[in-house]
Amino acid sequence: MKPFSLKNLFTSRAKTVKERRHNPRPADGYDFTILIVDDSRTAVATFTKMLTQAGFKTLSASDGQEGVAAAKEHLPDLVLMDVVMPGLNGFQATRQIRKNETTAHIPIIIVSGEQQATEQFWGKRVGASAFLTKPVDRGQLFGGIFDIMDKKNEDQ
DSSP, rough: OOOOOOHHSOOOOOGGGOOOOOSSOOTTTOSOOEEEOOOSSSHHHHHHHHHHHTTTTOOOOOSSHHHHHHHHHHHOOOEEEEESSSSSSSHHHHHHHHHHHTTTTTTTEESSSSOOOOHHHHHHHOOOOOEESOOOOOHHHHHHHHHHHHHHHHHH
């Protein structure tokens, strides 16, 4: 991000405008379901709105135990997992999803407010596919989702 200056404030951006979507959005949405596991209703609502507007189907769970149950029942294509939750935390829930043979294939992106290297280390150790920090950068989030979608399509 550029530092603030009057020059930056009044510079025309018309010449540098790029299409922000690298993948065109299908008219009827994606056949891709994302499970959002977070105890914050605000985070769930924000992710849900962002993802449904982009054409994805979403499910949500308010804690780790509910997230594991929803993953077993619905077999989503991807899980966005918060770390700090009451009861079963995100690392424990990720481990349970990975150990169950019916859900072990589901990619999990851990989304955490902590930027510490230890959190990222433990996330990878318990089986997370990727790690994002809050506030989540839309480009990184959608980049990760489209990478997972591409990998899934290659496997089929």
